[in-house]
Amino acid sequence: MLCYWVLLLIGVLSRSAAATPLVERETFVLYQTDAYGGEHQGQPFDDKPLLGDKLLVVTNVTLRGAKRVDAISFYYNSVSDGSPSVTHGGGGGELHNLDLxxxxxxxxxxxxxxxxxxxxxxxxYAKVTAAxxxxxxxxVRQPPSSCHVLAPDEERAVVGGYGRSAEELDRFGVWTRSLSGK
Structure with missing residues (x-):
């Protein structure tokens, strides 16, 4: 009889342990802002596949431009992926660098x-601001122009972009992620 109770107890414990994992896999939720600019020029781009469910840390952002914005680049540091980067747009204009x-x-x-x-x-025109x-x-801000601040709330950071580009940045919106990584 004791053997029956021991086996029953082991069965109950093993079922409850399987239903409640000790460590849950973290997920990194991305949030998307609206995008602004032309809907017909350039080719679409989206950093979401790169960002995925990995915690990539933005270490540097560059802008290129003169009369208009030619390109934006994000550089990342990742334990698993080395140092990936993305550039959207062309190589013209003056380079401006923001090391975080x-x-x-x-x-x-x-x-x-x-x-x-x-x-x-x-x-x-584009301006990137660090915390x-x-x-x-x-x-260059040229009237009449429509300006938009792509800003997450205080608990999130900009981690990438999406939109359209060719030799210039034609349309742009951002992906944001919680500062806690969740």
């Missing part, structure tokens, strides 16, 4: 959209 210090992150990105003609909107206060900017 340990613990700093991209707080927001401002974009201003202007028109080159009917159905031909582009990103004319520590440092910032870079490229392009």
């Amino acid at each position: 210090q340990t613990g700093d992150y991209v707080k927001n990105i401002e974009v201003c959209v202007g028109s080159l003609g009917e159905n031909d909107s582009r990103i004319f 520590g206060g440092a910032s870079i900017e490229a392009g």
